[in-house]
Amino acid sequence: MSDYPFLFSPTTIKNLTLANRVVMPPMGTNLGNDDGTVSPANVAYLKRRAKGRPGLIITEITAVHPSGIVTPNQLGAYDDRFIPGLKLLADVVHQAGGKIAMQIHHAGRESVFLLSEGKALAPSAVPSIVYRRTPKEMTREDIQEIITAFGAAAARAREAGYDAVEIHAAHGYLLTQFLSALSNRRTDEYGGVTLKERARFVLEVIAEVRRRVGPDFPVSIRVSAEEHIRGGYTIEEMQDLAPDLVRAGADIIHASIGTHGSPGAITQATPEYAPGFNAPLARKIKEKVSVPVIAVGRFNHPEQAEAVLARGDADLIAFGRQFLADPDFLIKAKEGRSADIRRCIACNQGCIEREMLGEGNIRCSINPETGQELIYPQGPAAEPKSVWIVGGGPAGLTAAYEAARLGHRVTLFEQETELGGQIRFARIPPYKGVYGEWIEWQAEQVRKAKVEIRLQTPVTRALLETHRPQKVILATGGEKIIPAVEGINLPHVTDAWQILSGAVAPKDHILVVGGGLIGMETADFLTERKKEVTLVEMLERSPVRKITSHGFMLHQRLQEKNCRLLFGTTLRAVREGSVEIERQGERQSLAPIDQVVLAVGLKPRNALQAVLTELNIPFTVVGDARQPRRIFEAVEEGAQAAWEL
Ligand SMILES: Cc1cc2nc3c(=O)[nH]c(=O)nc-3n(C[C@H](O)[C@H](O)[C@H](O)COP(=O)(O)O)c2cc1C
Ligand code: SF4
Known part of the structure; x- marks a missing residue:
């Protein structure tokens, strides 16, 4: 018997039978052609993931309407011309023995590209939290047009050979913008005081999709179980809404979390969140509905998923970034080689942040094959050296x-x-x-x-x-790098590596010199041990950007633990019990300082x-x-x- 009997048990949803309980959730790749059609890189990327045999692959955000695209190369399903390319994706998944769903999507105001052109739409003219620009309020005609577009895109998915569709109502895109009181200020029937009232647009989208795909074709709806932002909706409100989603025509609820602007990018959770941290919210939704619920959130090993399934907290488990770090993890688990699984480290460097910061297409920091499937050499080398x-x-x-x-x-x-x-x-x-x-x-x-x-x-x-x-x-x-500073050779001067390795014991009042990752993380390590830490960094702004999830978490923790961060500050001299620093051209003494920890960087x-x-x-x-x-x-x-x- 398999080590993971729940994970490897098949399940049937309407006319769709899945070989196991593992879902690869939608992940935007940035690999599409500039006109939104499917590229060879898209096909190669998906083929590689399908080889890993998840029960269901839900493909990346696919635009239902040109007014809702995030980037020009986002895959589209708003015209029949997209169908041949989309069919290629369905084919590679089917050839590998898997099933495929298309995630249909409208960005609403969360498109910097459309905002900058003054074309972004939203329920109300409320600025995007992330991009700080204001969209246009949708007219009732706009609303009808987008509802129709969702239905048409779903019909195209079916025509292209997909086995299901997923409506993206999570993470702050258009459908969440209707659900959220923070972005929906409408006074017509699409607005309202309660989540249930504001859900009208979402329910009409589900109903239209159902109408277009017919009664047997599975429709999933992805929601953020809670918005996870001040003033956002709560899990209790979502529990209340969930039965309405099912009544409108949803066959699966995919319980994600968070929205654009949620602190610390909880949607792609960092290592501060334990694997499966979001499963309790999936359970709460499951308590209210009889359709299958997908749990998602930092799963990076089959063991964690097995436990969630065994407890009955969810029916299916989505492994997102784990499929980037190691698309073969499920096969390894099945073959009893779980120790060989390359586990996602939740760094976000190579995947979501690379895309969000405009650094390029999807990749993975620890798996060089991901996003490079077309150039990845299979070997063996013609001439071994x-x-x-x-x-x-x-x-x-x-x-x-x-x-x-x-x-x-x-x-x-x-x-x-x-x-x-x-x-x-x-x-x-x-x-x-x-x-x-x-x-x-x-x-x-x-x-x-x-x-x-x-x-x-x-x-x-x-x-x-x-x-x-x-x-x-x-x-x-x-x-x-050891800076040439007066007193740098005094015995109470050490460095981050000595402190972290335990070679030198930390004292009580510490100056960390250098505000890059090494310095910030060393300060984190020291404040965790209740040391009083001041950090000086020459640059005016922190080199550890808060826009990255790790950077955000680090800054937040250091602030909470009262670490004093002095940017635009240079160490000028180290003395017994104090240091001399320079800020804005003025020298000043800092005391008490009984240890100086250098983290100036590497050459x-x-x-x-x-x-x-x-x-x-x-x-x-x-x-x-x-x-x-x-x-x-x-x-x-x-x-x-x-x-x-
Ligand atoms: C690179 C990347 C792109 C993503 N794109 C989408 C998307 O297109 N649609 C969506 O609903 N979620 C998207 N997500 C969120 C994932 O589907 C998933 O919910 C998230 O990564 C958390 O799961 P994990 O911890 O297993 O990675 C994306 C995540 C990543 C890392
Ligand atoms: S880049 Fe980091 S977070 Fe993204 S999949 Fe790879 S290991 Fe996971």
Whole structure:
């Protein structure tokens, strides 16, 4: 019997039979063509996920009307010309033995693109919380047109061979804008004081979709179980509404959480939220309806999902980012290889934030294949080479694994006693343990891939001269920057790495120097231990942006724990019991300070480059050794170097 009997049990909803209880929820990819049609990259991405055999794949937000697109390349279903491309998506999922639903969507005011053109629509002319611009209030004709458009898009989904549709009424898009008292100020029948009153538009959309797809075709509605924002609707109100959604024609309720502007991006929850944290809200909805309910929220291992299903809190479990981090996780679970699952670390760097910040299409910080399916080499390499990887941090481990996977003969050198590079320290601050789990997973995969690992082995000129590998990948990381400041060599000056590793015990009144991630996370670590912390950073604004979910959480915690953050401030001198700082051209003394913790950052460690050049051994520099950055870049460059061997 499977380790996860509930997860692998089939279920039938109307005319749709799902092989298991796992749903891949909709995730916008930014991979579409510029005209909103399906691109080869869309197809390759979805095919790869379908190979992982979830019971149901719900595809990304697909626009029902040009007035509701988030970006020009968002997939569309508002014209018959989209059908052939959409059919390709349905085909790849069916060929893999899966089922597919289309998420139909209208952005309302949450489209910076339409807001900037003055074309965004919403129930009322209330500015977007995120983009701070004001949409146009929809007329009753607009409302009717959009209701009709939802029905027409659903009919196209059916025509394109989809097995179901999902109406997107969550996360702050148009349908939520009608549901929310914060955005719906209408005085006609589409407004109202209660959630039930404001739900009229949503109920009419469901009814129209049902009318167009017929009685047997499953219709899911995705809602935010609660808005999770001050003044937003509550789970109790949603519990009250849920039976109405079913009466209007919904066959499935997909219980997500949060809205645009919810603090800390709870919709794509960070490691502060435990896996499955949102399942209790799914249960609350389930108590009120007899249709299946999907739970979602940071599930990254089948075990957690199995427990939720066994308790009867939900009927289906959506794993979103987990399908980006490891599309094969379900197969691994079925085959009893759960330890091989690469678990999503909820960093949001490579996926949602990359897209929201306009950095590019969907990717994953820890899985270099995701979003690059068209260029991902399957191997084996035509000409296996002897490859040395120098450095066992994220970049080096990724390079080693990818090179070995492609059939190269790989030796990985690490001068320390253990693998992990910077992650050995980055895993220590609050809520960063997931990074440690990831690096351990990566090290284990490298071992399983038969990479020869040489710990405590610095690569020297002599070693290189003797063995002359065909190719070297330099992933030697970075070295600490020590600022030239008076008193910097005093015994009470230490650094973030010494503190995090426990080599130096923290004192009581601490100055952290440097407000990048290392400094902020070290301050988090110290305030957690009830230390009094002041942090100084030369830049006027924090380099850790609050717009990222991790940045938001860090700033919030440091503020709550009374950490003093001084931006635009430079350390000028360290003395016994105090420091001298400079702010806006003025020097001042800070006391008491009994410990100074340097976290000024890293500079590339690249001494071997000159040696390799001299010896005429080809090499590539990756990760922090090229320029200290995030794990996203380390993994990307490590993989790329291996692919190009
Ligand atoms: C890159 C990305 C894109 C997303 N796009 C959508 C979307 O198109 N429609 C939607 O309803 N939710 C979207 N979501 C939210 C996910 O469906 C899911 O609810 C969320 O990621 C939480 O689940 P998880 O913790 O399992 O990832 C997106 C999430 C991510 C990470
Ligand atoms: S980028 Fe981070 S949050 Fe997104 S899927 Fe990958 S590991 Fe998860």
